[in-house]
Amino acid sequence: MSRSPSSSDYPQCSYGSTSLPSGSFWGKQTAGVRTTTLAFQLHMLKTTGRYDAFKLKWHPSYDDPPTHWPVPNHLFWDSDVAKWIEGAVYSLAVSEDAAVENAVEELVDMIRGAQQEDGYLNIHFTVVAPEQRWTNVRDLHEMYNAGHLIEAAIAHHNHFGNRRLLDPIVKYVDHIDRKFGPEDGKLHGYPGHPEIELALLRLYGITRDEKHLRLAKYFLIERGNLTGQDGKHFYDWEMKQRGDRENEVPRYYPEKGSYWYQQALTPITQQQTIEGHSVRAMYLYTAVADLVRLDSTLSEEYQVALKRLWRNMVEQKMYETGGIGAVKQWEGFGIDYLLPQATDEGGCYAETCASIGIMMMAERMLAIDPDGDYADAMELALYNTILGSKSLDGKAFTYVNQLASCPNDPSKRDEWFECACCPPNVTRLFATLGGYIWSWREQSPDRIEVTVHLHTAATLRIPTSHGEVVLEQITNYPWDGKVSYRVTAPTEVTVVIKSRIPKWTTIPEKQPYPVVGRKYILEGASEFEVNFDLTPRFVRPHPFTGRDTIAVARGPVVYCVEDADHSWVDDHFKTTYLDPVVSLVEENHTDASTGEAFVRIKSPGGGALLDVDGTMQRTKDTFKERKDLVFVPFYFRGNRGGKGMLRVGLRRLAE
Incomplete structure (x- = not known):
């Protein structure tokens, strides 16, 4: 039985209920993204050819040999544009910007115009290699790009209230659904780079179309099936259909059959340790956590697996900074405890998108299990790897976040990258940060429970049948450990605040408030104050x-x-x-x-x-x-x- 979700269940929607004071720590950071970073990234989209790519004209870079065979260097352009649209729309909800809005609408026009009659929508496989559609879902990211287009369409629909982008993307999803699934005559495959799964679940929250939930669930459950297509692992089957040479492997594979790179060596419930490409892992398990939340018929083994894999990551494969992924070749996890600080010391990758993925997975895990450990990891990644991935002026970015420099890899940022997944990903995260700060639920019309995951100056507004509830966090965190709460609520409504106690602080012997599960329980007054020890x-x-x-x-x-x-x-x-x-x-x-x-x-x-x-x-x-x-x-x-x-x-x- 599936749960009927609301689109506001996701931080990409609930962020609108939270405002950040302009002079506060995160207020300044997010304002910089709106005023500087969005425009700068739009400039980069235009100067690199991405902005006009949906016009389906040839670009000289399409002739470039792939840096990471077999992936063409321009293959992610669809998603670069989609993520920028998404971040731009979130920002427009906070502050109007005519130039940004015009660019969004022009891009939507180009995307609509690029769609093929059968619903297919992809730059590379329309302009460069149309005969290769769906022949290499292991490596060539058609569904990854589709997933980001879905998320952009949801954001556009929610903000503008029309279906100009949503309708063509739903049509594309219909095309994918006709192509993939358990039925005879369909491909029994799943994407090499997860993303469409979490996007489909969010789309289901908008459309209530069971097909979208069913397709997401199929991709997740089918993953790692050793006999899925004609008795073979799907990636082996499609490799044979392409006529690949016996021992020819992608550059990022250490050896033939390294499907752990895509978290597809075994079914998800059988995976004992977190392996492979770190961003793919985070996006995959984010989707699994959301499916656990939505589908009560799903085996309990999935939640058990999620907790097992999460523990392996945070206890044995995470850097002090909240970075994950030690190995450059496959941009991901090594063996347990392999955590060198620098390239010349054995590795260290810690990709920006991977730490963003930690936040995504942690937020979904908190939706099914309110354990503060998830919020601890979310906070660690946010204040260190993610925040540091953008320069203070908002015009330079990191892809990797090593803990130590060396002669061949000095500490630096760049304006853009050949694979530019990280810069617009940072933009869309910062624009929706309010959705990660806290979660809330109406226990009854007269009782609201708010769980605080991140401590920062912010104001939350919750509508109720009795009137609006307003909760303020007043603090100079992270520089000051004092956090004050001020509650304004109708007299009929009781507000209960569960304020996370971070693991790095100590709980005083004389506790100012009741503590349950490393959370202060605050109720019965309009003002509260908690203090966290920030001793170095x-x-x-x-x-x-x-x-x-x-x-x-x-x-x-x-x-x-x-x-x-x-x-x-x-x-x-x-x-x-x-x-x-x-x-x-x-x-x-x-x-x-x-x-x-x-x-x-x-x-x-x-x-x-x-x-x-x-x-x-x-x-x-x-x-x-x-x-x-x-x-x-x-x-x-x-x-x-x-x-x-x-x-x-x-x-x-x-x-």
Whole structure:
């Protein structure tokens, strides 16, 4: 039995109920996306050829050899445009912008004009290789692009109230449904890059068409079926249909049959550890979590698998910064505890989209299980990897977010990328951030329960049959641990607030309010105040990582050292050790070059420089001198020029 959802069940819709004060931490960040980043990314879409691509004219880049065979470099252009449309529409709901709105509508016109008579809608397979439609769903991203078009169409429909984009996209979904499914005569396949599954579930929330739920469910349940098509794994079957050479494999496969890369080596319920491409994993399991929420007939094994895979990720495969994915070749997970900090130390990828995926999966998991651990991971990824993926001026971005630099991979951002999935993904996340801050439910017409996942200055407005409920968070978090709540509600309505207590803080012995499941339970008054201890702390990776390092953190913010504050460094801090005995000193700081205000942390004399003489076998370490160290937030890195030298975890000086 399927649950009848509302489109407001998703943060991409519920964000409209939350406003962020203009001068607050996230108010400034999201305003920058609206005023600068959207226009800059629109400029990049136009100058790279993406903006006009739905006109279905030839572009010179279509002749370029693929950087990652067999994927053409332009294959994601559909999704780049779709994600920008989505982020733009969310932003228009907050602030009008005629230029952005005109661009959205022009793009919608071009997308409508690009649709084929049978409903098919894809740039590459219409202009470049129409004969190859649906011949390589493992690698060639037709359904990934379709998924992002679906999400853009939902956003457009919700904001403008028309079906100009929704109707052609639903027609495209009808085409896909005619092509794929369990029935005889259909392909028994599923996308190599998950995305359409979560999009179809959101579409179901709009259309109430059981076909959309059924197709999403089929893609998820069929995944990893070893005998799905004519007794073969679907990817093996379609490979034979294409006539691929026996041992020819994609560049990102270490060996033939590496279907764990797509989380398709076995069915989802049988997957014991999280493997493969990290973004694909997050999008896939986000969809599974949403299906668990919607479909009460689904086996309990799916929720068990989700929790098992989540634990494996956060306990054995996640970086201190909330980044995931250590291996560059397949942009994803390595073996348990393989978490090196830099390319020349064994890897570190930590793609921006993967951390956005953590937030997506965590939010869906919270919808079926209100465990604060999901919100902890969401907060960690948001304040560090995701926030740091965009420059302060909103015009440069990261694709990877390594915890340490090296000569071949210095710390830097770029205006754009050949595969530009990350920049517009950041835009659409920031535009909907209000939907991740809290969730609420009406327990009865007279009782509203609000669960706070993220602490930040924000105002939530909830309509009820008795009138509007208004909940304010008043805080300077993450720099100040005091969070005040102010409730304004009709006298007939009781509001219960469940305020998450982060794992990194301590619960005082004399608790100011009842605590249930690491949440303060606040009710019976109009104002409340909670305080979280933001004393700087040292963070160490699991000993099985083989990294005897320590990093500095304060609240949800992880810190790093940069050469901009240490003119003497010339080796990417490889020989800089940190003495944990030396006290950490906090100071409120405003950076002169950027105007960014934050809490800076110093360790006076806490750095010890190792004397390295080239000897491979050493009986003891000797140190040349002591240095003062300055730690700045990881998100702040790379905004002040310098030599691109960075490190989060420094080698630990023996106590």
